Amino acid sequence: MNFDRLFEPVALGDITLKNCIAMSPMNLGYTGPNGYHSDQNTAWYALRARGGFGLIITECVVMNPHRWGGQESLNPSLLIDERYYRFHSEMTEMLHHFNGCKVCIQLSPGWGRQGHPHAESRDCPAGAPSPVPLQVDLRHLNKGWEKQIKRLSPEMAELVPDFDVLRQMDDAAYASMVDTLMAFTAEKIPEMLHIIYGDTPRELTIPEIVDLEDRFAVQAQAAFKLGYDALEVHAPHGYLMHQFLSPRSNRRHDIYGGSLENRARFLTNTLMKTRERIGPDKPLGVRLSGDELMPGGITHDEVVRVVALCRKAGANFFNISQGSYENPGAAFAPDGEDEFTRWAPGFKEAAEGLPVITPNFIHPETALKALESGSTDIISLGRQAIADPFWPVKVKEGRIGDIVKCARCQRCYMDLMTANWARCSVNPLVGKEKYYPELFLDTPKLQKKIALFTKKAQDLPQI
Numbered sequence: 265m266n267f268d269r270l271f272e273p274v275a276l277g278d279i280t281l282k283n284c285i286a287m288s289p290m291n292l293g294y295t296g297p298n299g300y301h302s303d304q305n306t307a308w309y310a311l312r313a314r315g316g317f318g319l320i321i322t323e324c325v326v327m328n329p330h331r332w333g334g335q336e337s338l339n340p341s342l343l344i345d346e347r348y349y350r351f352h353s354e355m356t357e358m359l360h361h362f363n364g365c366k367v368c369i370q371l372s373p374g375w376g377r378q379g380h381p382h383a384e385s386r387d388c389p390a391g392a393p394s395p396v397p398l399q400v401d402l403r404h405l406n407k408g409w410e411k412q413i414k415r416l417s418p419e420m421a422e423l424v425p426d427f428d429v430l431r432q433m434d435d436a437a438y439a440s441m442v443d444t445l446m447a448f449t450a451e452k453i454p455e456m457l458h459i460i461y462g463d464t465p466r467e468l469t470i471p472e473i474v475d476l477e478d479r480f481a482v483q484a485q486a487a488f489k490l491g492y493d494a495l496e497v498h499a500p501h502g503y504l505m506h507q508f509l510s511p512r513s514n515r516r517h518d519i520y521g522g523s524l525e526n527r528a529r530f531l532t533n534t535l536m537k538t539r540e541r542i543g544p545d546k547p548l549g550v551r552l553s554g555d556e557l558m559p560g561g562i563t564h565d566e567v568v569r570v571v572a573l574c575r576k577a578g579a580n581f582f583n584i585s586q587g588s589y590e591n592p593g594a595a596f597a598p599d600g601e602d603e604f605t606r607w608a609p610g611f612k613e614a615a616e617g618l619p620v621i622t623p624n625f626i627h628p629e630t631a632l633k634a635l636e637s638g639s640t641d642i643i644s645l646g647r648q649a650i651a652d653p654f655w656p657v658k659v660k661e662g663r664i665g666d667i668v669k670c671a672r673c674q675r676c677y678m679d680l681m682t683a684n685w686a687r688c689s690v691n692p693l694v695g696k697e698k699y700y701p702e703l704f705l706d707t708p709k710l711q712k713k714i715a716l717f718t719k720k721a722q723d724l725p726q727i
């Protein structure tokens with residue numbers, strides 16, 4: 265099979281990607297204490313850059329400095345002020361050693377009701393559009409999550425031996441079961457509770473929302489100065505920006521609630537303020553769930569209208585996802601692949617020719633088909649990039665049989681959610697990249713620079 269189409273260059277704002285293969289944004293929790301980028305962060309990304317990805321999109325980096333941001337529970341990477349800058353610049357410089365690899369930061373205004381403040385700041389509820397708590401319906405847990413829950417709690421495996429029964433329960437049967445399930449979770453896997461039942465958040469004031477819009481634009485401008493080539497606004501998966509878009513979580517009656525234009529105002533204001541600071545051509549994208557896939561949530565038709573509003577507000581590329589924490593099977597971890605392409609035509613039409621990124625692939629054949637369909641311009645790999653950082657170069661070399669395939673076991677995500685060092689069940693290197701620099705420091709550009717220096721050093725006499 266000829267995969268040349270995957271390796272055609274593609275324009276994104278004022279930059280050109282060397283191929284149509286991106287790595288999806290993924291928070292693996294490798295950030296150092298207090299949200300500083302760590303050596304493991306850099307090594308993790310550098311190995312994927314070495315593997316040939318044309319665009320690396322970072323994990324969601326949070327610019328919200330306030331205690332009500334809601335994001336502390338997972339120790340995310342931060343970009344809230346100058347103290348964080350040098351660590352980001354080290355990483356972008358490293359990734360640029362890899363033959364034209366471009367780096368996009370995914371910047372987030374926070375997690376709102378989908379994250380808890382750290383135990384030490386429990387006095388400070390997370391800020392959200394409205395005081396509506398998150399509540400996961402456990403019937404949405406798919407095979408991957410089922411596997412992980414049973415791994416962490418053999419007792420749960422005994423209580424619910426067949427999750428298919430749970431998945432097919434009607435509302436009455438589920439209601440009679442849910443308290444037992446929650447009590448079990450509280451006892452056996454308490455780390456998971458905050459993902460399932462959220463605290464009631466606090467309604468953000470208008471000055472607080474405007475403050476976030478302004479700060480976002482400042483940090484976005486800083487990100488470009490730190491070497492990022494592109495920036496994506498984090499607005500999918502039920503996080504803070506998505507909470508504003510969704511009528512399920514946004515019950516406001518002011519200029520940030522009600523009509524779709526009002527619910528999208530936080531996002532469109534953020535885009536306009538950012539565009540004003542970074543100039544007309546820099547790649548400024550938005551990631552959106554193509555459909556919330558929850559009753560009363562934002563629908564695909566509305567999301568398509570949001571894409572058009574974002575385009576008018578200055579976005580020039582779009583990245584598709586789906587769902588929210590309340591529907592974790594769909595949002596983060598489809599058991600299979602190519603589930604998101606169904607939203608691509610709507611995005612593509614509303615984007616009026618601007619590039620669209622579509623994730624959720626394992627096999628190069630499926631990714632190629634999505635590109636050839638014309639509904640997407642860039643394909644992106646999430647968990648498959650964890651399983652095999654060398655996917656792009658293996659495809660380019662025709663070594664398809666050598667690709668290590670993602671098992672869709674959801675180990676990576678469960679480790680993140682339960683505050684463990686993220687690992688992968690098919691790739692033993694994951695989480696240990698910093699101990700194997702020989703795997704990515706072989707980049708010719710870096711070697712040439714280093715050789716120049718070491719050669720000169722060798723000429724110097726010993727004194």
Ligand SMILES: Cc1cc2nc3c(=O)[nH]c(=O)nc-3n(C[C@H](O)[C@H](O)[C@H](O)COP(=O)(O)O)c2cc1C
Pocket residue numbers: 288289290291292322323324370498500551585595596597598601623624625644645646647648676677680
């Ligand atoms: C461990 C993990 C962390 C993730 N973190 C983020 C994130 O920070 N931002 C984001 O937009 N999506 C995040 N995602 C979702 C992925 O970008 C992607 O949409 C999802 O994994 C489905 O694609 P895949 O089937 O290729 O993995 C994460 C996924 C995983 C598995």
